[in-house]
Amino acid sequence: MPPAHNGGDRPIAAAAPRGRRGDGRDPVDYRLARARAVPEATVARLATYLRVLSNLDDGSITTVSSEELATAAGVNSAKLRKDLSFLGSYGIRGVGYDVSTLTEEIARTLGLTVHRSVALIGVGNLGQALAGYAGFATRGFRIAALIDVDPARIGTMIRGLEVHSMADIDRVVVEQEVAIAVLAIPAAAAQEVCDRVVSAGVTSILNFAPVVLNVPAHVDLRKVDLAAELQILSFHETRKAAAVLTRAVDQ
Amino acid sequence: MPPAHNGGDRPIAAAAPRGRRGDGRDPVDYRLARARAVPEATVARLATYLRVLSNLDDGSITTVSSEELATAAGVNSAKLRKDLSFLGSYGIRGVGYDVSTLTEEIARTLGLTVHRSVALIGVGNLGQALAGYAGFATRGFRIAALIDVDPARIGTMIRGLEVHSMADIDRVVVEQEVAIAVLAIPAAAAQEVCDRVVSAGVTSILNFAPVVLNVPAHVDLRKVDLAAELQILSFHETRKAAAVLTRAVDQ
């Protein structure tokens, strides 16, 4: 991996298990420390498990087996059990998992028990759609600020939030305690805006611009490349079409 | 993996290398068959390489080394070379890769040399943003049809396209030769719509609804879960905060 770049598949080193300390104070949340290092692949699935659990929670079901939860999440049960085992031992043998306990533990692991404010940079088509996306609020995130560079947009209100100038980013990050920024801006502007956002103190970025961003090592970066998703599907379409031709020729 | 479900991490079995055939005809594109099975992880990166190459192509550069291309794509050069080696041997030792040849080979591998029409299902906030996303067109895809279930939207024009009813899906898929559908609809409706789209003949789906979809084995499914992306970043935020606390306590 090149220096100063975190790709989507960055190596992890999760909440380090602490050794014994001599003093009696306990300023660190031990429930975090107790968890073993959680593999990156597991973290990604925890979000799905949490969503499935919250659907279950509405009903009268108080307990789920790994088999039930795995089926609902679209994975196999061994994988689900291994995933959950990284959080600790919250299942009951012969019974299953308590829905509310498990929900709580996953939410804690994902850091959703604390306040998470998000700054949305870029309020074009995609940005406005993201600003109105209800799924963020229901799953633990508050869009705390909208920012754009277009003078025509600055000062306008979108979904109850005023659009600020990029010059306000430092103040916004501090005042709203923003740790996560979502970039919904053109590719050409993305690296510059990214640098600015990082210097304002943001330490996690979700990038929708189709460009490779370089960030310092302490900043986590994830990307959503919409066209790439279609291209991957296109690859498999080609493969399926070739398989049909191959079969036709073989017989 | 549960039956009849393809997750995002589906096992691959790419364009099967063909054995010798006795007849002289050659109805199958051998350039597809020539490529070895391409790992899923490689396919995902090919889209990035293609994008980076197309930026390079504008200039006067006709050749790139694996080191240059890898840096621009945010991967290391060994990985890039191994990725490209799955397509065949298109590099020149001591020199590098010819930009236009490589662009062509990657595009062919991803199936972008043929016409790819996409149906967009759901023209709410996100759907409209996707309908207007220029990146689809510039990277090989044409949004050929818009569909929604809301009677208020059906018949309206969005970006030059009329919004059709779900009842038109069968006709649209055939007439426009749609193989890929993008679902930008509420979670509650997603499985039903998905089933309908599959029965109309769509064989690849990109799902934006935060729900696990079940599809037949011949259908490829990818998902974009926006809230999950933020939750993954939130996990790492928690880890970083814990690391700071841990260090503070240790010293």
Add this chain to the structure above:
DNA sequence: GCTTGTGAACGAGTTCACAGCG
């Protein structure tokens, strides 16, 4: 020389299958 292409070593992630326990 310099850069590709790749076997081999390594590491991450998944699945198996069963011990451990309620």
Add this chain to the structure above:
DNA sequence: CGCTGTGAACTCGTTCACAAGC
């Protein structure tokens, strides 16, 4: 007896390091 939790086997993906070849 049923279901969790997990070592062990296995598969997939990455990195190393160097032979091959322009």
